[in-house]
Amino acid sequence: MSFGAIKDIIDLCEKNEKNFYQIILEDDCKERDVTKEASQEKMTQLLDAMLLAAFSYDAELLSASKMVGGDGGRMEAFRHEQKGYCGDYIQEVMAHALQMGESNACMKRIVAAPTAGSCGVLPAVLVPLFHRQLIDQQEMVEAMYVAAGIGQVIASRAFIAGAAGGCQAEIGSASAMAAGALVYLKNGSAKQIGDAVAIALKGLLGLACDPVAGLVEVPCVKRNVVGALNALSSADMVLAGIKSAIPVDEVIDAMKDIGMKMDVSLKETGKGGLAATPTGKKLKDDLV
Amino acid sequence: MNIFDILGPVMVGPSSSHTAGAVRIGFVSRTLLGEKPVKARILLAGSFADTGKGHGTDKAIIAGLLGMDTDDINIPDVFDIAQKQNFKYEFGTIQLPQAHPNTAVINLWGKSGKELNIQASSLGGGRIMVDKIDGIDVNFTGEYPTLIVHNQDQPGHVAEVTSMLSHKSVNIANMQLNRDKKGGYAVMVLETDQPIPSEAISWLAHLEGIIKVTYYNPTEVK
Numbered sequence: 277m278s279f280g281a282i283k284d285i286i287d288l289c290e291k292n293e294k295n296f297y298q299i300i301l302e303d304d305c306k307e308r309d310v311t312k313e314a315s316q317e318k319m320t321q322l323l324d325a326m327l328l329a330a331f332s333y334d335a336e337l338l339s340a341s342k343m344v345g346g347d348g349g350r351m352e353a354f355r356h357e358q359k360g361y362c363g364d365y366i367q368e369v370m371a372h373a374l375q376m377g378e379s380n381a382c383m384k385r386i387v388a389a390p391t392a393g394s395c396g397v398l399p400a401v402l403v404p405l406f407h408r409q410l411i412d413q414q415e416m417v418e419a420m421y422v423a424a425g426i427g428q429v430i431a432s433r434a435f436i437a438g439a440a441g442g443c444q445a446e447i448g449s450a451s452a453m454a455a456g457a458l459v460y461l462k463n464g465s466a467k468q469i470g471d472a473v474a475i476a477l478k479g480l481l482g483l484a485c486d487p488v489a490g491l492v493e494v495p496c497v498k499r500n501v502v503g504a505l506n507a508l509s510s511a512d513m514v515l516a517g518i519k520s521a522i523p524v525d526e527v528i529d530a531m532k533d534i535g536m537k538m539d540v541s542l543k544e545t546g547k548g549g550l551a552a553t554p555t556g557k558k559l560k561d562d563l564v
Numbered sequence: 565m566n567i568f569d570i571l572g573p574v575m576v577g578p579s580s581s582h583t584a585g586a587v588r589i590g591f592v593s594r595t596l597l598g599e600k601p602v603k604a605r606i607l608l609a610g611s612f613a614d615t616g617k618g619h620g621t622d623k624a625i626i627a628g629l630l631g632m633d634t635d636d637i638n639i640p641d642v643f644d645i646a647q648k649q650n651f652k653y654e655f656g657t658i659q660l661p662q663a664h665p666n667t668a669v670i671n672l673w674g675k676s677g678k679e680l681n682i683q684a685s686s687l688g689g690g691r692i693m694v695d696k697i698d699g700i701d702v703n704f705t706g707e708y709p710t711l712i713v714h715n716q717d718q719p720g721h722v723a724e725v726t727s728m729l730s731h732k733s734v735n736i737a738n739m740q741l742n743r744d745k746k747g748g749y750a751v752m753v754l755e756t757d758q759p760i761p762s763e764a765i766s767w768l769a770h771l772e773g774i775i776k777v778t779y780y781n782p783t784e785v786k
C-alpha cells in the first residue's frame with residue numbers, strides 16, 4: 277500500500293515493536309507481492325551498482341560541456357594532505373559526493389537516489405562508513421531501505437523532481453533520506469529518524485533548481501556535497517537529543533507549498549537563478 | 565510507486581529525463597518497428613533540442629535504437645558502435661509547440677524495409693509516453709504490454725480484439741480508439757495486465773480488415 281506519512285511508519289514501528297527497516301521491507305513485500313529474500317536481493321543489486329559506481333570514478337573525465345570533471349580527484353588528494361578544516365571522514369564524504377555527481381555528468385553508470393542529479397548524496401555518507409568497515413553489507417542494505425521508505429513518502433506527499441518542486445525536492449529529499457539512514461545506523465528510534473528527516477529537509481527548503489544551460493552539472497555536482505553534509509549534521513543533532521519543532525510530515529507539506537509557489541524559471545528550465553547570471557548565460561552560449 | 569522507484573533506476577547519467585528516458589524512447593521505437601533498424605532520422609523538439617547535446621540525448625536515443633538498456637555502459641561510445649554496425653542516422657530539430665518539452669520524432673527503417681514514424685516524449689524519472697505512431701495519437705507509456713492495431717474503420721473490430729483477449733485470459737487495463745481522417749482507418753491501442761501470446765497476435769494480423777498489428781512487451785528481453 278506504501279505510506280502517505282512518516283508518522284504512519286513511526287506508529288507501525290512502535291505498535292509492532294519493529295524497526296524502520298523491517299516495516300519498509302514488509303511493506304515492499306506486500307506492495308510488489310514478493311518474498312523478503314527477493315526484495316533484499318533486489319536491494320543488494322542496487323547496493324552493488326552503487327559501490328561499483330563509487331569505485332569506478334575517473335578523475336580524467338570531463339562532461340560533454342566541459343563544465344565539470346576532476347574535482348572529486350582534487351578533493352580526494354586534498355584529504356590525504358590533512359590540511360583542511362573538515363576531518364578525514366567528512367572529507368571522504370565530500371570527495372564521494374563530488375565523484376558521484378561528476379560520474380553522472382560524464383555519462384557513467386549511477387543509481388538514481390532519488391534522482392540522477394542527487395545521486396551522490398546517499399552513497400557519499402554510506403560508502404565511507406562501509407569502506408572503513410564501520411558498517412557491513414547487511415547494514416548498508418538496511419540503511420537503503422530506510423532511505424527509500426523516506427523518499428517514497430516525500431514523493432507521494434510532495435515531489436522528488438527538480439522540474440516539479442525545485443532543488444529542495446531533489447537534493448533536499450536526498451539529504452533527508454540520508455539523514456534518516458544515518459540515524460538508523462546508530463540505532464536511533466523511528467521517531468528520531470523522523471526528526472532527522474524534518475531537520476535535514478528544513479535546512480534546504482526553498483532551494484531553487486537553476487542549472488546552468490539546463491545541464492545537471494552546475495550547481496548540481498557541488499550541491500551533492502551540501503546534501504551529504506546537511507544529512508550528517510542533522511543526524512548528529514538528533515542523536516544529541518535535539519528535536520524538530522515542526523513535525524516531519526508538516527515539513528514535507530511545507531516543501532510542497534514552497535515548490536508550488538516557485539516560479540517555473542527556477543524549476544529545471546535553465547532560465548532563472550544561476551542559469552540567468554551573466555556567466556551562466558555565457559557558459560550556455562559557449563556550448564553551441 | 566514502490567521503493568525501487570525511489571532508489572534506482574541504475575542508469576547511465578546525467579539525466580533521468582534527457583538520458584534514461586531518451587534511451588527508452590529509442591528502445592521502444594526499435595521494438596515497435598519489429599525488426600533490426602538500419603537507418604533513422606531523429607528530430608528533437610523543445611528542451612531535447614536545447615539541452616540534448618549536453619545531456620547525451622542524441623547518444624541515448626541511438627543506444628536505445630541499437631537495443632541497449634538505460635544502464636548500458638557502452639552508451640557514451642554508441643556513435644562508434646553504430647558505425648561498426650553500419651547503422652545510419654541523422655539528427656535535426658523540429659518545433660512542436662503543442663508537445664511536451666522533451667519530445668523526439670523518429671523515422672525508422674528496418675532491414676527488410678519496414679518503416680515507422682513515432683513521436684514520443686520523456687516525462688521525467690525515466691518514464692516516457694509514445695504520443696503518435698505514423699501520425700496517429702496513441703498515448704501509451706510502454707510500462708504495460710501494449711497492442712496497437714491498425715484496422716479499416718468499420719464496425720466489429722473492437723469486438724474481435726477484445727473477445728480474443730478475454731479468450732486468452734488477458735485483462736485490458738486501458739483502451740483507446742483513434743481515427744485517421746485521411747486514410748479511413750482506425751488505430752486501437754490496448755494496454756494489458758498480462759503479456760499477449762504471440763499466436764494470438766499473428767491470428768489477429770491475418771483477420772480481414774486488419775492492416776497492421778504491432779505489439780510491445782516491456783518484460784520481454786531484447
Ligand code: SF4
Nearest residue numbers: 393438443446485496
Ligand atoms: S539544480 Fe536542479 S538539476 Fe541540479 S541537482 Fe538541483 S534539482 Fe537537480
